[in-house]
Amino acid sequence: MQTLERERAQASFDPRVMSRFLLGDEYLSLQARLLRILESDPIFDQSQVPYMSRKELLRKALLMGARQVALRRHLNWSFDEFEACSKLVDISSMLNLHEAMFIPCLRAQGTPEQQQRFLEPAMNYEIIGCYAQTELGHGSNVQGLETTATFLPETEEFELHSPNLTSTKWWSGGLGLAATHAIVMARLLVRDTDFGPHPFVVPIRSLEDHQPFPGVQVGDIGPKFGFNSVDNGFMRFQHYHIPRDHMLERFARVTPQGKYVRPPNDKLSYGTMVYVRQYIVRNSAINLAKAATIAIRYCATRRQFAADKNETQGPTTKPESPPSPGSEPGETSVLNYSMVQYRLLPALAQAYALHFTGLAMRDQYNDFVQRLAANDVSTLAELHATSSGLKALSTDMLVDSIEVCRRAMGGHGYSAFSGLTDFYCDTLPNTTWEGDNFILSQQVARYLLKAVRRQMAATRCPPSSQGRGNKDSLAVAGNNSTQAYLQAYFEWVITSTAQLDDLNLLLTLFGHRSAALVAQLQRAMDQDHQTWNQSLVDMRRISQAHGQYTILYHFVKTMDVSTTATPEIRRPLAQLWQLLALHTLVNDGGLTDCLEMGLLAPHQASWIRQRERELLTHLRPNAVALADAWAIPDYRLKSALGNYRGDVYERLMKGALHEPANHMSPVVGRYQQLIAAT
């Protein structure tokens, strides 16, 4: 406790000012209001969750989910309030996909008549829905789905069928136990013509007794790495009939006569993807901040080894005399070790960068929606590509940094009471859903390759073998940040090495590096005939480089344009920015790329490492305050190690005393008999 108070006292800025800059007054007061509700209601007490079996967990999450719906009704919550509450509770339940997929899907793809029929009861929780797309045999390749929906003209029905094992629907959240209805993606077959996957609203369980209907086999898919509070399910159809008007008909439909009416060209669904991805990026930011908060507070509290001999004993060193008992004043905070700072402070910087990036993406999405109203989709291609790359980068960063933070806490990080064990497992699906991160990188690269070809055509001169062209001035070909940095690359030659403290110069370096990688791949593919498959590793590298540039861009731009950032918070923010830039160079491939392509010289590399080391020292006194600024309440942290007061060991002890196994089993203790009996 004392320790964290000392840490807080030494900060150079007021974390409450930073909190307001990050999150806004409105959100902070909403959070405080919600917390009072959650903390006073025993149903939201999560202290026993770590000890729960799968069934208990499913039930607990369902109850908390139902209570949130009830509160929403009683207190007339807005969607934002409801969402903020569910982020604080932060356990997914069987009902989540009903809110997150079933209802939005009905709204977006149902006709007004269908909305009346399905959306209204769904919003009243009279029916519970899920979204069943992925099959055992097909995930990323949606066009390869095998479930069929065959139009039967005689009865004006569709017959849903699972022709083989691999067509079994798999992974749908809410399907396993909860759902009464599913939106099923199935190949539409009309008179022997296969029109590919389309969405159907399918009643799967009786509203009377919740039993599956004949022709529907459905259940939970069993234990997973995490997300065990959700009933991800499987489903097979055996020639199961639904009425014709259960196909979601807003964009395509089949007439009673069996005529397929084609959908309009649909750029809208890409807009939806952009929306979901900005949400994922913002969510990654706060979750990364959570991991960093826990680890930084714990490592500040944890002490190990005396400050003056902070090294371990090797085989050839022996203590001269019996050492004095290890205790507080003699030992140093683990956060004082440069190796610990090197792991934790960049994670904190990532959280800030992703947060500002997510906010910028939200603005861009809103701008897109406005343009769309005027039939302007000119920003969509760049938005889609960049948001794909950022979804991949942010979720990779998130899951990797959770483990970095957890491991930095040493042995106690392995306890469930660290708060980062189940959290890691529950977070992992972000790297797979809404587009597998590796596959997304191809979409980013495809866009960038096109853009670089366009830029090269505009410069009318191919880049040199070093990857850089001459400095002929040219018209800006695009008005987006991606195109702008590609253009800058073709106009730029390194002239200065000394001013790498200049944030904009560093940002330019990241832009040049990404552009050079794209140009290199473009040459390999267009001139050396490297195939798409041979280029996948390069594409991943490009996607990451582009994402790294983009988050640094949004971070620095946020500081530039802000009218509310005071000098006292600008300083640590700029240090975090620079640390992130240098750390990304050193640890995430940037330095290699720059050295390889001649964007940096070897002596600049050692300078970068040196500057990174210095930044750790500058940031160290503000570490706890920079974590506190995220204002993540203990209720959401769920961590004995990272709680605000820092009474780490008391809470670990309390957690141990609650372990139910401590009241266990007559088998233990009679080993002789046990061995003889077996």
Add this chain to the structure above:
Amino acid sequence: MQTLERERAQASFDPRVMSRFLLGDEYLSLQARLLRILESDPIFDQSQVPYMSRKELLRKALLMGARQVALRRHLNWSFDEFEACSKLVDISSMLNLHEAMFIPCLRAQGTPEQQQRFLEPAMNYEIIGCYAQTELGHGSNVQGLETTATFLPETEEFELHSPNLTSTKWWSGGLGLAATHAIVMARLLVRDTDFGPHPFVVPIRSLEDHQPFPGVQVGDIGPKFGFNSVDNGFMRFQHYHIPRDHMLERFARVTPQGKYVRPPNDKLSYGTMVYVRQYIVRNSAINLAKAATIAIRYCATRRQFAADKNETQGPTTKPESPPSPGSEPGETSVLNYSMVQYRLLPALAQAYALHFTGLAMRDQYNDFVQRLAANDVSTLAELHATSSGLKALSTDMLVDSIEVCRRAMGGHGYSAFSGLTDFYCDTLPNTTWEGDNFILSQQVARYLLKAVRRQMAATRCPPSSQGRGNKDSLAVAGNNSTQAYLQAYFEWVITSTAQLDDLNLLLTLFGHRSAALVAQLQRAMDQDHQTWNQSLVDMRRISQAHGQYTILYHFVKTMDVSTTATPEIRRPLAQLWQLLALHTLVNDGGLTDCLEMGLLAPHQASWIRQRERELLTHLRPNAVALADAWAIPDYRLKSALGNYRGDVYERLMKGALHEPANHMSPVVGRYQQLIAAT
């Protein structure tokens, strides 16, 4: 199934020949014999383990542990047979630390009289022991332990006491529920002199009713990330008395008159550490092979997207016509994607490298034991340092590669039936126990810094600022491989760039890189006064570079000296070696270091990337056979996705149908009431 048969048919070598080369005939026939026992005994059926609650898991593991002890007795197993069996079962139980720590500790540190008193009943399982060292407040800093053992001359007893919360013993496996005795590390206090931590045998639970004795508070520490089949425990003493002769007295003791008899200088314990570390490296190898086997088999079986258009659809591409239903012949094996090969084949190469390294370490340890008999400890310092670095490198590789393999399996990798979810969690403690990996790197660096200073004194000329000295010939200062590569570095100047297919040249590059890093740090510390704490990140980098060199060295040396490796298995082994070398350069910092220190030029870097891509193609047809060669039986794999036959989807379906939640709860299905009620 068909798929894996086709994969096996296209291999260029017979995996059984490779198995014998890797594991030996003796081990393979032992494994087959043990498997027959395990598979015919229902107690060893682990198919229900994924569904178990913590208590069920604790009980199941205990029963399997007891049965193994019974089998050992009945069948008169050797230690090797017992160990091989427990590796196949591969679930730790409450009894594991009894075998792994309590008994060895009594053997090593007890007097003959103490061995009779404690070791014999322990070997008969009349008493069950554990090892209690780590405390809530102290892990790595053993000298800082706070539990006290105060000598009471009046009664010739020690009084064990936990003076504060942080002195609570924590993490000891077997302590939570099972142990009747603990070896407790406590500060020995004799007449106000503190002699630091010493080991005591402490009876903690009654042999009558298994209740803790008065003065001992003990229990399980609660849920963890993994290892939930083990009862890691906590323990506090309240002025608890034990007889004087319960201090383990082989190396130090207290006389009845209260005189402390000092221990002899003890290099032996470092020998034990070397032993444990070679064991961890060998274990890391087979576990990494397990992860790679699962992922390679699954990715060979899994098909996604048509071979001719193996890219995803972006916003601007639309299918021209309704695509044909996705099914087997039209889709390509996921293992054909270069991005998947890039992730999985290096993991496989790591397994081979670690395996050969572990075997070499075992030989080195045996050599050390022989030397020790002749009072020769000259090899110990290098052995200790290198084995520390290899323990850290191998376990970091292992846990990171398990996640790489798991994520390469996409969505289904997240299912517990992948076999890599609990496996990841259970494997993680390897990075912390037996020396935290980050702290171990300091021991490696300390040794290397000494060695490089010695080498510089021998060359009588400091290295140039580029990090390389001149070519003056000099006498070899040491006779170990570490010293040899340090020497080579000071004698070497790059003259050739074209022959990097030469394995020995590549190995030399790794040696030079490691040596250059050490020399660089030595200059920074000795000339520029960089402090120890400021150098921790560099030390970690050095430790990794040294470890990377060492595993490549042992791998290539194994091939060089082998008399049994046929040409047909040498070829894929050499390709794996080269892939590992190039992949390590590109992905684990090697390339950056080499470019930074002038050991490679930029154009060589792109050549390295190109060659790595080609190696993936060369190795692809042998991928499944190179996994099969590890001969890991399905019983040990515990994976629906990675089983030998490849009937992936059938097994996932079977796993889902067993999920107990599928027979759950009247709460589900009555949402209206539920919401109204809450």
